Amino acid sequence: MGTNPDASGSAPPSVPFRTAVVGAGLAGLSCAQLLREAGHEPCLFEKSRGPSGRAATRRGDGWACDHGAQYFTADDPGFAAQVRRWCEAGVAAEWTPRLEVFGEAPDARRRDVPTRRFVGLPGMTAPARWMAAAHQVELCHTIDALRRDHGAWRLRSREQGWSRQAFDAVLLAMPAPQAAVLLQGVHEEMARRAASADMQPCWSVMAVYDVDPQPRFDAAFVNQSVLSWVCAEHRKPGRGGTPCWVLHAQAAWSREHLEAPPEQVIEALLQAFQGLGARAMPRHAVAHRWRYARGTLADAPPALWDPSSGLGVCGDWLCGGRIEGAWRSGQALARALELQPPRRSACLAAG
Numbered sequence: 001m002g003t004n005p006d007a008s009g010s011a012p013p014s015v016p017f018r019t020a021v022v023g024a025g026l027a028g029l030s031c032a033q034l035l036r037e038a039g040h041e042p043c044l045f046e047k048s049r050g051p052s053g054r055a056a057t058r059r060g061d062g063w064a065c066d067h068g069a070q071y072f073t074a075d076d077p078g079f080a081a082q083v084r085r086w087c088e089a090g091v092a093a094e095w096t097p098r099l100e101v102f103g104e105a106p107d108a109r110r111r112d113v114p115t116r117r118f119v120g121l122p123g124m125t126a127p128a129r130w131m132a133a134a135h136q137v138e139l140c141h142t143i144d145a146l147r148r149d150h151g152a153w154r155l156r157s158r159e160q161g162w163s164r165q166a167f168d169a170v171l172l173a174m175p176a177p178q179a180a181v182l183l184q185g186v187h188e189e190m191a192r193r194a195a196s197a198d199m200q201p202c203w204s205v206m207a208v209y210d211v212d213p214q215p216r217f218d219a220a221f222v223n224q225s226v227l228s229w230v231c232a233e234h235r236k237p238g239r240g241g242t243p244c245w246v247l248h249a250q251a252a253w254s255r256e257h258l259e260a261p262p263e264q265v266i267e268a269l270l271q272a273f274q275g276l277g278a279r280a281m282p283r284h285a286v287a288h289r290w291r292y293a294r295g296t297l298a299d300a301p302p303a304l305w306d307p308s309s310g311l312g313v314c315g316d317w318l319c320g321g322r323i324e325g326a327w328r329s330g331q332a333l334a335r336a337l338e339l340q341p342p343r344r345s346a347c348l349a350a351g
């Protein structure tokens, strides 16, 4: 992980508080970044072996593939400034694909709408890895319980048991259904909100070829098909290597085939790709099921924060979905903590 200049230059607050951020995706990292800039001490807990969550890259023998988030856009000025910092640091770049649209788009998605798209460099995990370098991140920690003791929070991880550290606040930065499970019996109102978010699945197939099967376009939105999106991963900026295409299934199809064997999913998606003109079969294909790929919660604030209990929640689903929404939700939660700080527990204030 490289040196992250975002980590420096902050003025310490009069009373720094210790915060546990559970989930090192872009929402959690964005929240931790702003807390740190304000002089606090966030500590991140992440169940995977690396940060970045659904902005994910899978690597194989000579190939690499972003099998989760494909690219990001930046409409919000704050997020646009963050994207500029990523680009200057060499962990993101603008992507100008030759885009195709198949079928009639229900949301009138058109080729002539000018949209600036960016990708992580050399993969979609790069921006999050760069941000994570500024923080204490406890990897391979699956948090499965929260407990409040004498006004301070402790976390239990499946791998390590109860944390020795105590925290003034716990911030959950993960898909809504996973947050709902942790909040049950801890904060019923937040648990109810998280449980009511609509999160859709997505089957993703990574197909590795000896010869590029489709040189005519770099990526395509696909409507009225099993597929929703296909993309030549090896042609994104900074990639190269063995031809590799990612194929994403429609949400409704993914839901219907959630428990289908991966071979069946691979076959269905490859067949649909052939329908778009793919001229070869891959030498290797692997499927990944995203149970909670994308989601939103209607009429929700961009983050949930209860200063009296010291519990907060952020994530893409609270802020319109997507990477930009995740980043903005994390910022909103950190700002809420600044405005209404958590009550300091007696033991933490003393220590």
Ligand SMILES: Cc1cc2nc3c(=O)[nH]c(=O)nc-3n(C[C@H](O)[C@H](O)[C@H](O)COP(=O)(O)OP(=O)(O)OC[C@H]3O[C@@H](n4cnc5c(N)ncnc54)[C@H](O)[C@@H]3O)c2cc1C
Pocket: 022, 023, 024, 025, 026, 027, 028, 045, 046, 047, 048, 051, 052, 053, 054, 055, 067, 068, 069, 070, 071, 072, 073, 141, 142, 143, 144, 173, 174, 175, 178, 202, 204, 248, 290, 292, 293, 294, 314, 315, 316, 317, 321, 322, 323, 324, 326
């Ligand atoms: C197939 C697919 C395609 C997508 N395409 C795009 C796209 O093109 N553009 C776009 O902008 N967005 C896209 N998205 C959405 C984008 O990936 C998300 O909006 C964004 O990455 C969400 O960030 P987050 O931090 O809110 O959540 P996540 O990235 O899910 O991060 C949550 C983190 O919490 C961790 N975690 C969960 N539970 C626990 C626990 N109990 N203990 C510890 N850690 C835990 C997870 O491992 C994860 O790292 C796509 C997503 C998918 C799946």
